[in-house]
Amino acid sequence: MLTPSKHSYHMVDQSPWPLTGSLSAMMLTTGLVKWFHQWNSDLLMLGLIATTLTMIQWWRDITREGTYQGLHTINVVFGLHWGMILFITSEVLFFFSFFWAFFHSSLSPTLELGSCWPPVGIQPFDPFQIPSLNTSILLASGATVTWTHYSLLEAEHMEAIQSLMLTVILGFYFTVLQAFEYLEACFSLADSAYGTTFFVATGFHGLHVIIGSSFLLVCLYRMYWCHYSMEHHFGFEAAAWYWHFVDVVWLFLFVSIYWWGG
Numbered sequence: 547m548l549t550p551s552k553h554s555y556h557m558v559d560q561s562p563w564p565l566t567g568s569l570s571a572m573m574l575t576t577g578l579v580k581w582f583h584q585w586n587s588d589l590l591m592l593g594l595i596a597t598t599l600t601m602i603q604w605w606r607d608i609t610r611e612g613t614y615q616g617l618h619t620i621n622v623v624f625g626l627h628w629g630m631i632l633f634i635t636s637e638v639l640f641f642f643s644f645f646w647a648f649f650h651s652s653l654s655p656t657l658e659l660g661s662c663w664p665p666v667g668i669q670p671f672d673p674f675q676i677p678s679l680n681t682s683i684l685l686a687s688g689a690t691v692t693w694t695h696y697s698l699l700e701a702e703h704m705e706a707i708q709s710l711m712l713t714v715i716l717g718f719y720f721t722v723l724q725a726f727e728y729l730e731a732c733f734s735l736a737d738s739a740y741g742t743t744f745f746v747a748t749g750f751h752g753l754h755v756i757i758g759s760s761f762l763l764v765c766l767y768r769m770y771w772c773h774y775s776m777e778h779h780f781g782f783e784a785a786a787w788y789w790h791f792v793d794v795v796w797l798f799l800f801v802s803i804y805w806w807g808g
Contacts, residue, residue, distance in 0.1 A: 554619040556611065563604040570596030605764055612781065613773045623780050630784045634791050637754075641795050644747040645802065651739040652807055658738075663807070665738045670808035676727045677804040680720050681796065684755075687716040688793045691762070691786050698779050703772070710766045710782075713789070717759030724752050744803060751795055758792050761785040 570593055577590030612618035618626070652663045660666040671677060690713040697706035728745075735745045765782045768774065774782055 554621045556617045556619070556622045561604075561607065563600050563607070566596065567600045567604070570600055601760075609768060609773065609781075612778075613768075618778075618780070626780055626784070630787060634787060637791060641747070641750070641798075644743065644750065645798065647739075648743040648747060648803060648807065651743060659740075664740050668737060668740050669732045670740075671727065671731070671804060673800065673804040673808055676723055677800055680723055681800050683716050683720045683723070684793045684796050687713045687720075688790055690716065691789050695782070695786055698769075698774055698782065699776055701776050703769075706774075707766065707769055710762060710769060714759055714762050714766055717755055717762065717789075720755055721752060721759070724748070724755075740807075747799060747803060751792070751799055754792050754795070758785070758789045761788060 572593075573589055574593030574597055577587070577593045581587050581590050651659065655661050655663045655665070664670050690709045693709040694706050694713065697703075697709060733741045733744075735741050762785050765785050768781060
């Protein structure tokens with residue numbers, strides 16, 4: 547027989563998802579290496595499927611805990627706030643390393659780079675074509691996700707759904723445009739320090755846009771089924787914080803790598 551809890555903290559039940567998440571992440575990264583070197587995507591596809599299934603079931607459990615079981619008390623939500631803040635801080639430091647690598651090479655180009663930046667033979671992108679369009683898209687998505695938040699606070703359910711749907715569409719539209727930009731690139735990841743820093747920095751940002759868009763898509767699903775209220779909607783707040791972080795990083799990427807660095 548279950549005894550009632552005498553505290554306001556949530557003691558998480560045993561779960562297989564951290565283990566399956568770790569294994570699927572290992573398959574994903576190993577599959578990427580295999581794809582790069584052997585052009586074989588079998589392990590990569592298996593890792594993607596395993597990661598997707600883990601995400602779906604882990605989010606399902608957390609949604610059940612917070613929405614139906616009432617386990618996300620004030621103290622638990624306070625801890626979730628700090629957990630998200632620390633996670634975004636770690637992401638800031640993650641991208642800081644890419645900017646460090648870029649400025650280290652660009653501010654003092656070595657002889658191997660021809661003592662100039664961009665290196666000889668590299669034709670950088672025009673920042674006022676696709677990059678500026680993507681900047682407008684992300685700035686617009688930042689406005690629509692803020693619109694969603696205010697709609698939630700005002701209990702405007704349909705308005706919140708519409709604005710969040712627009713945000714998700716803008717996020718995936720950004721991804722499509724960046725993929726098109728990569729296909730049109732006249733340099734590759736192997737083209738000196740410029741190609742490496744450009745594709746690593748913008749590629750990881752593109753990955754974060756896909757993750758953020760997926761995060762908001764889950765929030766859209768939950769919003770449709772009325773999982774959020776005026777007082778209880780931290781799941782959406784976390785996604786909105788993450789999306790604003792993605793917006794700010796892109797502004798730094800656009801100004802430094804596309805505009806100044808090009």
